[in-house]
Amino acid sequence: MALLELKSVSRHFGGVRAVDGLDLVIEPGQIFGLIGPNGSGKSTTVNLITGLFPLTSGSIVFQNEDLEKLPTHLRLQTGIARTFQNIRLFGQLTAWQNLWVAQNSPADWAKRGFFSRWLGGQSGVREEISQLLEFSGLAHRQDELAANLAFGEQRRLELARALATRPKLILLDEPAAGMNTEEIGQLRERILKIRAQGTTVLLVEHVMELVMGVTDRIAVLNFGQKIAEGTPVEVQADAAVRKAYLGGGE
Amino acid sequence: MDFYFGLAQIIGVHTLLGLSAYIVLLTGQVSMAQAGFFAVGAYAAGMLTVLAGWAILPALAASSLLGAAVACAVGFPALRVKGLMLVIATLAFGEAVRLFFFNFDYQVARGGVKLGPLGGEGFRQIRYFPENGWTTMQVMLFIWIFVVLVMAILWWLDRSRYGAVLRAVGEDELAAQSVGINLTAVKVSAMTIGGAIAGLGGGIYAHYTTHIEHASFGILLATFALAYPILGGLGSVFGTVVAAIFVQGFLVEGLRFLGDWRNLLFGALIVLAMNLRPKGFLDAPTLRWIRRVFGGKRGAA
Ligand SMILES: Nc1ncnc2c1ncn2[C@@H]1O[C@H](COP(=O)(O)OP(=O)(O)O)[C@@H](O)[C@H]1O
Numbered sequence: 001m002a003l004l005e006l007k008s009v010s011r012h013f014g015g016v017r018a019v020d021g022l023d024l025v026i027e028p029g030q031i032f033g034l035i036g037p038n039g040s041g042k043s044t045t046v047n048l049i050t051g052l053f054p055l056t057s058g059s060i061v062f063q064n065e066d067l068e069k070l071p072t073h074l075r076l077q078t079g080i081a082r083t084f085q086n087i088r089l090f091g092q093l094t095a096w097q098n099l100w101v102a103q104n105s106p107a108d109w110a111k112r113g114f115f116s117r118w119l120g121g122q123s124g125v126r127e128e129i130s131q132l133l134e135f136s137g138l139a140h141r142q143d144e145l146a147a148n149l150a151f152g153e154q155r156r157l158e159l160a161r162a163l164a165t166r167p168k169l170i171l172l173d174e175p176a177a178g179m180n181t182e183e184i185g186q187l188r189e190r191i192l193k194i195r196a197q198g199t200t201v202l203l204v205e206h207v208m209e210l211v212m213g214v215t216d217r218i219a220v221l222n223f224g225q226k227i228a229e230g231t232p233v234e235v236q237a238d239a240a241v242r243k244a245y246l247g248g249g250e
Numbered sequence: 251m252d253f254y255f256g257l258a259q260i261i262g263v264h265t266l267l268g269l270s271a272y273i274v275l276l277t278g279q280v281s282m283a284q285a286g287f288f289a290v291g292a293y294a295a296g297m298l299t300v301l302a303g304w305a306i307l308p309a310l311a312a313s314s315l316l317g318a319a320v321a322c323a324v325g326f327p328a329l330r331v332k333g334l335m336l337v338i339a340t341l342a343f344g345e346a347v348r349l350f351f352f353n354f355d356y357q358v359a360r361g362g363v364k365l366g367p368l369g370g371e372g373f374r375q376i377r378y379f380p381e382n383g384w385t386t387m388q389v390m391l392f393i394w395i396f397v398v399l400v401m402a403i404l405w406w407l408d409r410s411r412y413g414a415v416l417r418a419v420g421e422d423e424l425a426a427q428s429v430g431i432n433l434t435a436v437k438v439s440a441m442t443i444g445g446a447i448a449g450l451g452g453g454i455y456a457h458y459t460t461h462i463e464h465a466s467f468g469i470l471l472a473t474f475a476l477a478y479p480i481l482g483g484l485g486s487v488f489g490t491v492v493a494a495i496f497v498q499g500f501l502v503e504g505l506r507f508l509g510d511w512r513n514l515l516f517g518a519l520i521v522l523a524m525n526l527r528p529k530g531f532l533d534a535p536t537l538r539w540i541r542r543v544f545g546g547k548r549g550a551a
């Protein structure tokens with residue numbers, strides 16, 4: 001049974017068909033790649049899944065539940081988390097606090113009870129925050145304001161913040177943008193570990209070495225439409241994809 | 251000496267007003283409604299002690315609750331709009347409250363005299379403190395007990411997870427939603443707490459001045475409410491009290507000989523301060539410095 005299903009999803013901005021009749025099926029446990037030239041509708045797809053704006057038409061089903069009526073914060077509580085293409089941290093909070101405010105999953109709520117959910121509640125969650133900071137290589141930076149972190153650290157913190165919501169599905173919007181080869185290697189390891197812990201991954205990415213190496217399945221967008229889908233090997237061999245990337249330009 | 255006690259009373263009440271705006275500002279909302287909640291609290295508490303014969307503490311509790319209820323009711327529709335539109339919506343609310351009290355008559359005969367709000371004439375003879383023989387110093391101390399109490403509660407809230415969530419919403423609503431934060435719940439609750447503080451401050455104000463009228467609760471008061479946390483900075487509650495002392499103690503009282511020119515100076519000061527210290531007198535680096543010098547504690551920011 002599919003974890004997430006997009007059924008002929010469209011989103012138009014005025015005359016621009018940012019996403020145009022997109023069908024997508026993501027199975028639990030997959031690392032699913034979404035690629036395509038700039039402006040092909042990848043970020044819009046992520047925004048639609050998290051509910052930042054309504055669909056023009058179509059529907060999105062997550063774990064058999066139609067997401068249409070759910071506002072963004074409730075979609076998170078069903079288990080969908082994301083990172084942003086342009087990092088959006090809480091700059092004046094510390095790295096530690098950035099993870100603290102993200103612990104909104106039903107499991108964390110149940111653990112804390114009403115008052116400590118809102119007010120105190122450091123004790124039950126400290127350990128998980130420490131683990132996540134450790135996982136992201138940020139343990140030594142926990143008291144630093146997010147705004148003062150280096151670019152690569154900010155990207156890692158944003159990923160950790162998404163994980164702090166205990167997602168079943170995590171949407172990563174170009175997580176490797178601006179990273180060097182070594183950092184991309186570390187990111188690759190992290191993505192594999194995230195999947196190993198049972199979280200499904202939708203990876204939007206430009207960096208081909210990462211997408212091709214880590215994904216189980218890839219869909220290719222061009223002008224809001226899916227032009228190909230398959231395993232990395234199949235997609236690389238696809239004529240339409242080659243044309244979109246070589247002819248369509250970046 | 252009474253002059254200084256009186257000044258301390260004014261500063262105390264204005265600090266409460268500033269704190270009511272402080273918590274709302276943390277969520278990134280610029281509210282001009284705080285003077286309205288303050289007015290509601292002032293009239294409610296005054297009517298309870300004068301007309302209903304309540305003691306001061308239950309009257310203040312009631313004015314605080316009423317302020318919270320009104321703020322909560324205003325919060326739901328008002329917080330759907332943002333930025334400048336929110337300023338205008340809350341300003342309109344504040345003016346509506348003022349006009350309501352301009353037209354509000356509710357007088358009851360007590361021992362041969364008619365007491366209670368009388369429209370444009372205002373509400374005179376809120377004489378709970380003099381009737382019960384409180385000295386100016388006692389009233390001043392009474393006020394500052396509340397100021398310290400509210401500051402302590404807000405300081406603690408600020409350090410709780412709720413405080414971090416407020417600041418997260420203030421920084422980036424989109425990111426906050428995306429990590430599962432319910433924007434409406436956060437903004438309306440902050441507004442409600444702010445309304446409770448403003449209602450309390452208004453209730454106290456009515457009793458130490460003994461005479462309130464609609465004109466005191468206009469745009470100038472709403473501007474003061476915002477000016478304290480903005481001048482003082484949103485780093486902690488202490489900025490607000492420092493700014494209230496500076497504005498009321500120095501600008502308004504100390505420069506009284508300048509007459510209405512003070513208001514001009516006040517405007518110029520805000521412009522200057524926002525340019526020189528965009529994050530307020532007590533911004534985060536200054537607070538860290540103070541902590542380092544006086545606390546010796548690790549600057550956890
Ligand atoms: N909020 C928006 N308002 C108007 N147009 C938008 C908006 N978001 C995206 N678009 C347009 O939709 C198209 C797809 O953009 P996007 O999804 O960001 O592409 P990608 O992430 O694949 O680079 C672009 O033409 C872009 O200009």
Ligand SMILES: [Mg+2]
Pocket residue numbers: 042043044085
């Ligand atoms: Mg994009």
